[in-house]
Amino acid sequence: MSEVATNSEPNAKAVKIPVLEREKLILQGRSYGWITERICGVIENRQPLLWWILFIPSALIALIGVVGGLTYLVSTGVGVWGNTNRVMWGWPIVNFVFWIGIGHAGTLISAILFLTRQNWRTSINRAAEAMTIFAVMCAGIFPAFHVGRVWMAWFLAPIPNANAIWQNFKSPLLWDVFAVSTYFTVSLIFWFLGMVPDLATIRDRCKPGLRKFAYGIACLGWRGGNRQWSHYEMAYLLLAALSTPLVLSVHSVVSFDFATSVVPGWHTTIFPPYFVAGAIFGGFAMVLTIMIPARFIYGLQDMITMKHIDNMAKIILLTGTIVGYAYLMELFIAFYSGAKYESAAFLYRLSGPYWWAYLAMMSCNVLSPQIFWFKKCRENLWVVMAVAMCVNIGMWFERFVIIVTTLARMWLPGDWKTYSPSAVDVLTFVGTIGMFLALFLLFLRFLPCINIAEVKWTLLESDPHDEDKIDHPDDGVVTIPAYQYELQEGSEDAAEDAASKGNSKTADA
Amino acid sequence: MSTRISRVYGYLAEFNNASQLYKAAEKVRDAGFKKWDCFSPYPIHGLDDAMGIKRSILPYFVFLGGLTGFCTAFILAYSTQVGLYPTIVSGKPANIFTTAAFFPVMFELTILFSGFTVLFGLLGLMGLPRWNHPLFASKQFSRATDDKFFIAIEARDAKFSAEETKALLVEIGGANIELVEDDSK
Numbered sequence: 076m077s078e079v080a081t082n083s084e085p086n087a088k089a090v091k092i093p094v095l096e097r098e099k100l101i102l103q104g105r106s107y108g109w110i111t112e113r114i115c116g117v118i119e120n121r122q123p124l125l126w127w128i129l130f131i132p133s134a135l136i137a138l139i140g141v142v143g144g145l146t147y148l149v150s151t152g153v154g155v156w157g158n159t160n161r162v163m164w165g166w167p168i169v170n171f172v173f174w175i176g177i178g179h180a181g182t183l184i185s186a187i188l189f190l191t192r193q194n195w196r197t198s199i200n201r202a203a204e205a206m207t208i209f210a211v212m213c214a215g216i217f218p219a220f221h222v223g224r225v226w227m228a229w230f231l232a233p234i235p236n237a238n239a240i241w242q243n244f245k246s247p248l249l250w251d252v253f254a255v256s257t258y259f260t261v262s263l264i265f266w267f268l269g270m271v272p273d274l275a276t277i278r279d280r281c282k283p284g285l286r287k288f289a290y291g292i293a294c295l296g297w298r299g300g301n302r303q304w305s306h307y308e309m310a311y312l313l314l315a316a317l318s319t320p321l322v323l324s325v326h327s328v329v330s331f332d333f334a335t336s337v338v339p340g341w342h343t344t345i346f347p348p349y350f351v352a353g354a355i356f357g358g359f360a361m362v363l364t365i366m367i368p369a370r371f372i373y374g375l376q377d378m379i380t381m382k383h384i385d386n387m388a389k390i391i392l393l394t395g396t397i398v399g400y401a402y403l404m405e406l407f408i409a410f411y412s413g414a415k416y417e418s419a420a421f422l423y424r425l426s427g428p429y430w431w432a433y434l435a436m437m438s439c440n441v442l443s444p445q446i447f448w449f450k451k452c453r454e455n456l457w458v459v460m461a462v463a464m465c466v467n468i469g470m471w472f473e474r475f476v477i478i479v480t481t482l483a484r485m486w487l488p489g490d491w492k493t494y495s496p497s498a499v500d501v502l503t504f505v506g507t508i509g510m511f512l513a514l515f516l517l518f519l520r521f522l523p524c525i526n527i528a529e530v531k532w533t534l535l536e537s538d539p540h541d542e543d544k545i546d547h548p549d550d551g552v553v554t555i556p557a558y559q560y561e562l563q564e565g566s567e568d569a570a571e572d573a574a575s576k577g578n579s580k581t582a583d584a
Numbered sequence: 585m586s587t588r589i590s591r592v593y594g595y596l597a598e599f600n601n602a603s604q605l606y607k608a609a610e611k612v613r614d615a616g617f618k619k620w621d622c623f624s625p626y627p628i629h630g631l632d633d634a635m636g637i638k639r640s641i642l643p644y645f646v647f648l649g650g651l652t653g654f655c656t657a658f659i660l661a662y663s664t665q666v667g668l669y670p671t672i673v674s675g676k677p678a679n680i681f682t683t684a685a686f687f688p689v690m691f692e693l694t695i696l697f698s699g700f701t702v703l704f705g706l707l708g709l710m711g712l713p714r715w716n717h718p719l720f721a722s723k724q725f726s727r728a729t730d731d732k733f734f735i736a737i738e739a740r741d742a743k744f745s746a747e748e749t750k751a752l753l754v755e756i757g758g759a760n761i762e763l764v765e766d767d768s769k
Contacts, residue, residue: 107625107731233660241664243671250688257692261699268703272729276625279726295713299728300621300736301609301631303710308627309640310706314699321695328688532626539606539628 091553098557100195100533102377107531110378114525115277117373122520125372133512140506144499145220153223155499162482162494167217170504172329172474174214174511175255178262179322179351180358181207185265186318189311195386197529198378201273202369202515203362204266205522209514210361211259213507218251247331254328261321265314268307271297273523326354333477340420340481343408349401353473356394356440359387360466365515367460369524378525381454381560388453391466395444398473402441420481428493429480432472439469454560593718593766594620594738595749596725597758602628605733608756609634612735615752619741623725623734642705649701650694657693661686718766736764 101110148155158165181203188196219228231252233242242249274294281287297303327347334346363384370379409421424433443465452458479494518524531537538544599605602624609622613636622631632639662683665671670678676685707713719725719736728734735758737749753761 111625111730233664239669241669241671243673244661244665244689245671245673245676245682245685247688250692253689253692253696257696257699261695264699264703268706272626276729279729291715292713295707296715296717297712297729298717298719299623299625301624301628301635302621302637303712304624304627305632305637306640306642306706306709309642310702313643313646313702317695317698317702320691324688324691324695328692331688528626537602537626537628539602539630539634542601542603 090551092551094552094554096554096557098382098559100198100378100380100382101530102380102559102561105377107534110530111276111280111527113375113378114273114523114527114530115280117375117519117524118277118521119280123372126516126520130513130516133509133516136509137506137513138509140502140504140508141216141510142506144503144506145216148220148499148503149225153220155497156221156503157495157497157500158221160492160494161485161490162479162492164221164478164482165494166496166500166504167221169471169474169478170507171214171217171221172478173357173471174210174217174507175258175329176326176350176354176357176470176474177210177361178207178214178258178358179326179354180362181205181210182258182262182265182318182322183355183358184362185269186315186322189315190319194533195383197526197533198375198380198383199362199366199387199525200529201266201269201522201526202366202518202524203358204262204269205515205518205524206358206361206365207262208259208266209511209518210358211255211262212514213511215255215259216503216507247328247335250328251332254325258321258325261314261318265318268310268314269526270522271295272299272307272528273526275299276527277523323351326350338481338485339414339416340424341477343405345401345404345408349398349405352394352397352401353440353470356391356398356444357466357470359391359394360463360470363387363391363459363463364467367456367463369519373519373524375525376561378530384456384459385450385453385560388447388459388462391462392444392447395440395466399441402437416486420484423484424476424480427480427484429476429483432476432480436469436472436476439465440473443469591766592739593764594736594741594744595753596719596722596734596736596762596764597753598724598760599733599735599758602733604757605735606631606634608735608758611756612737612752615743617737617741617743619738621736623719623728623736625729625731625733640709642702642709645705646698646701649705650698653693653695653697654690656697657690658683658686660693661689718764721767722762722764724760724762739766 105113156165156167158167181200184196184203185200188200219225222228222231230236231242231249271294274290275297278287278290278294281290327350330346330350333341334343336342366379367384370376406421409417412418424430443462446452446458446462452462483494484491535541597608599608605622605624606628609631612620613634622628622635624631665682665686666678666680672678676682724732725734735753737744737753743749750761
């Protein structure tokens, strides 16, 4: 044994393996207590004025748009929506696909990034999952009312009825009912189970009273024992493994609504991957849209760092490029297939009366994210926010282009019509935006917006072998400090703060 | 005047960090205790081995749940579409070969039933929801969900003894050792 030691020792001293340090996910060496305090503080402290400034109009818009608009629709008839001609899917289905797509980023962050061990997900997964739930709620409104007589919507469910009619299980529209309802249910289970330990944290901080009672009920009596964690971790892994194919299936099934028809412009095999990439693309833009302000308002910069924003910007760049490829491939196949009707459909998109929608889609979705090739742009929050807003708009126009321009020019020239939304259409859609924001603000107010337990788990000292690693450092490696925006290019006080904390390694570098 | 008789739940000892908890857990396991638990604000990976806990059996339940969903969807779609009420659209068949068109619903119900099995199976295995627990009587225990680490050894463990167990907890580095009473009826 001593021989081995003497042989290897000179080597170990001579050759040191360079190892790139991991970027810190939680900055400034924050402690467990600080993390608990800051995240629970969002719920426990008085809400900032900005919360009220955002919440009151959102709630009002939701009331007028969704409650008012739909009450008017039900009491008058579905004809108050603009889809009274051959473009019968119109805005309601555009909005449905738009909202359901938004949800996909939440599941991607919570499930796929969990399976691929991307620890940076822990700071943003809770809020992104909440976004999923609320987006699917907004989405569900449209097809439910689009059926015409909403009180008959239960006919969608396979329940025996007096007419002895059963659902057509060969129809993608029915697949959609199953896909969306499963997606909502499983996302809700995932979200709730993920929140149980954090609800227990809030319960333990409350003074006895109504709040403690309510959080106590919600956290199911969680104690944090390892005999619970052990099953809990398995459940989390299983849910992630179930949600991964689920999220890919949901937008695939939504795309089947189009792709299995024989309508030129819809009948293409590229639709499922193209829709899924688009959904993730649009969803990440929405995550950024709501997380950048929330991070600023509640001072969460040490947990949602520039690294998180950088990663999300890169995913937007990737998925945006995939979407751009799909757009171009659609055009190419329309030309190359020689199919007359297919090329006519795409020519109509490009040069017909809806050319502006196609242009908006192309420029917002394909061109605007390309700016993220530059690091300076990914690090400028104003640029990131602007691109995210572009993508939000662009993804809505994508669905508009797919649905409206195609239905406006179906096979029979007698069916050809141009579509314009009615005021009630606009009101309902704006109402769902208000509803989404209002629900998200309520979520920030009452539920832990960052996954407290998992964020603590990412800290270095959370490793049960951390003390051993400090006692027995690896002499064979030399660590190279990682690039970290906050320390190297961030604001002056962030660097000073880090230096004053005695974080000499990074300060020296 | 009434005499209050209270049962003892067990000892609760505090530890400073995950490394200490991990090493202490190994010692408690080696001392042969069975009814005890480690409490931490986040899941500590590897602690299962240090405590001698077996892998969770939840996946088996979930497999059965998923299988139930898969079969339910097939029976539902097949019996209604091929048997009870075939919907003939564009002359597409209604027989065993129609099964291909049922796959999306079969997939979704597999996931749905599995999801519910995860939820209810997990609650069953964890013994939750449970409104109260003797440990909640301890003042310091509320920090288990914040920044402290605890080991609790229950009095119903065969190896438990008032002095020796306490001595063991002191030896493995436990602080603030507290005898927790069980005041449930």
